[in-house]
Amino acid sequence: MQRGMLxxxxxxxxxxxxxxxxxxxxxxxxxxxxxxxxxxxxxxxTLENNPFIFNxxxxxxxxxxxxGQTAYLRWVANTALVGVIVVTITLILALPxxxxxxxxxxxxxxxxxxxxxxxYLVPPTLLFIPLSRVVALLNLQxxxxxxxxxxxxxxxxxxxxxLMGFFKSIxxxxxxxxxxxxxSRLGAFIKLVVPISLSGILTVVIFTFTLVTQxxxxxxxxxxxxxxxxxxxGVPTFLVRGDVYYWGSLMAACLIASVPIAILYNLFLDxxxxxxxxxxxx
Amino acid sequence: xxxxxxxAPTETVxxxxxxxxxxxxxVPWRRTxxxxxxxxxxxxxxxxxxxITALIGLPLVLxxxxxxxxxxxxxxxxxxxxLENFRSILQSPSFRQALLNSFIFTIVSQxxxxxxxxxxxxxxxxxxxxxxxxxxxxxxxxxxPISLGAIGWKWILDSLYSVINWVLVALHFxxxxxxxxxxxxxxxxxxxxxxxHTWRLLPFSTVILLAGLTAIPKDIPEAAxxxxxxxxxxLFQINIPMMLPIINVAVLFGIIFxxxxxxVVYILTAGGPFDSTQVLPSLAFFTGILAGDLSQGAAIxxxxxxxxxxxxxxxxxxxxxxxxx
Numbered sequence: 001m002q003r004g005m006l007x008x009x010x011x012x013x014x015x016x017x018x019x020x021x022x023x024x025x026x027x028x029x030x031x032x033x034x035x036x037x038x039x040x041x042x043x044x045x046t047l048e049n050n051p052f053i054f055n056x057x058x059x060x061x062x063x064x065x066x067x068g069q070t071a072y073l074r075w076v077a078n079t080a081l082v083g084v085i086v087v088t089i090t091l092i093l094a095l096p097x098x099x100x101x102x103x104x105x106x107x108x109x110x111x112x113x114x115x116x117x118x119x120y121l122v123p124p125t126l127l128f129i130p131l132s133r134v135v136a137l138l139n140l141q142x143x144x145x146x147x148x149x150x151x152x153x154x155x156x157x158x159x160x161x162x163l164m165g166f167f168k169s170i171x172x173x174x175x176x177x178x179x180x181x182x183x184s185r186l187g188a189f190i191k192l193v194v195p196i197s198l199s200g201i202l203t204v205v206i207f208t209f210t211l212v213t214q215x216x217x218x219x220x221x222x223x224x225x226x227x228x229x230x231x232x233x234g235v236p237t238f239l240v241r242g243d244v245y246y247w248g249s250l251m252a253a254c255l256i257a258s259v260p261i262a263i264l265y266n267l268f269l270d271x272x273x274x275x276x277x278x279x280x281x282x
Numbered sequence: 283x284x285x286x287x288x289x290a291p292t293e294t295v296x297x298x299x300x301x302x303x304x305x306x307x308x309v310p311w312r313r314t315x316x317x318x319x320x321x322x323x324x325x326x327x328x329x330x331x332x333x334i335t336a337l338i339g340l341p342l343v344l345x346x347x348x349x350x351x352x353x354x355x356x357x358x359x360x361x362x363x364x365l366e367n368f369r370s371i372l373q374s375p376s377f378r379q380a381l382l383n384s385f386i387f388t389i390v391s392q393x394x395x396x397x398x399x400x401x402x403x404x405x406x407x408x409x410x411x412x413x414x415x416x417x418x419x420x421x422x423x424x425x426x427p428i429s430l431g432a433i434g435w436k437w438i439l440d441s442l443y444s445v446i447n448w449v450l451v452a453l454h455f456x457x458x459x460x461x462x463x464x465x466x467x468x469x470x471x472x473x474x475x476x477x478x479h480t481w482r483l484l485p486f487s488t489v490i491l492l493a494g495l496t497a498i499p500k501d502i503p504e505a506a507x508x509x510x511x512x513x514x515x516x517l518f519q520i521n522i523p524m525m526l527p528i529i530n531v532a533v534l535f536g537i538i539f540x541x542x543x544x545x546v547v548y549i550l551t552a553g554g555p556f557d558s559t560q561v562l563p564s565l566a567f568f569t570g571i572l573a574g575d576l577s578q579g580a581a582i583x584x585x586x587x588x589x590x591x592x593x594x595x596x597x598x599x600x601x602x603x604x605x606x607x
Contacts, residue, residue, distance in 0.1 A: 121538055127337075127338065
């Protein structure tokens, strides 16, 4: 009996040790961004100072520099605009496709769906060279429109896959009843299936938006001018002047962009994971 | 189960048009309800398929074509050069280094990710107070844009102001100004790049394993414990074997996300010092985009294809198996 109790206490302690060690290791860089954001430059660059505490009073100088003298807000706006347009394109393409593949194509739906999902595995680093030429031919290089056109190529496959899983869970009888009542197949899709799939659609919206903010390779390849940058490329490229790193402003820029995205993503995490594990977990 | 009229006969439509009616004029299959549903279906998924074909299929073909020509940025014409690009990159020391590094980068980081995420997911599987907040902290590296996370690490690993070095000096492992240059020495730079990538992928792998763990019945490990099996025995003979299918999923995605990634390397070291952290994707970028040699860049990136094909095959086999069971 006593041995059993010791065992339970031991496993609790072990669990907490593991959880705390990993949480500290994984979250530390973000804590470091936070403390760096508010430290005076003189405090940051004095080697004798203990870096874990404020040796001089906190300051807002880095935030002022970031918002007042860099194109940071412009990059935030660019990223948001691209996000909204790519989400729209993704929904327009993925919703009907996912519906058709679950309901209208019989036994070909699943293989085509898997084929579409597999294209998600073709990485940007294999396609960026030919695409840079395509983007140049379309005269889109150095504008945000280059990524607006290219991003749906990786958001659509995953969204189709997520939505297929979602539509499969809607009972067929609902649509059949609506069609008996006089709606066409298309009408049943638009007036019935889309409204009851709102949470699936919202999942796709959030997932697409986070993919857009996380993307790096295409934005780096297609866009060079400072004013047209996306967040993920603008911050590491243009907040470094010559060889000088403005660490305070850099860390502020990283933190401010990361945390909202992380919160959004967290809300929908379980659904995204379901997309990755379809078939393996049942 | 009331299956709609449009569905039941589809099985035959899938193979051929329905048999002609015995009497009366033949109705073209497009006019039958099944045929119309089929046409509607095709017109609904065709736009997505066309978009993907234009922006993934076509560039993929172009990547192969470029690799056999001498196309450069800005050149109007190009010529077929056969295997010339491959011969020249295979002779280049940078390429050989990048090929080797890509495998080291992928294998080492995946081993670390799997060991770490298995440990962490087992620790997180039961509900406890504060689990939601812990999950948020743990997920940060995966959900934050990786280029920004990597910049955070670049500051942590700074040659002069590294917080790690400050701690090492404070603990008297090193004298001031003699602590390691994490990103400036070949072996340390490679280790740093691998660790930062592990940091980035560990949360992803952990949540996938957590999803798998919820599907494992709890009573088997519990019964084994009642029978007197110890912690390690339950771990290696029950928990881990039962987790294997989901570990496979995590590893396959992990391999793709690692072998094809250039962001961490690009931000932290740009492949340096002396190509010691160069990987295939970053070398393809420097050669094809920055130096403008599209054909050689394409040839380098084609070396990603065999790995992608193997992973895709394994995923298909897994999906197929899951359908049967």
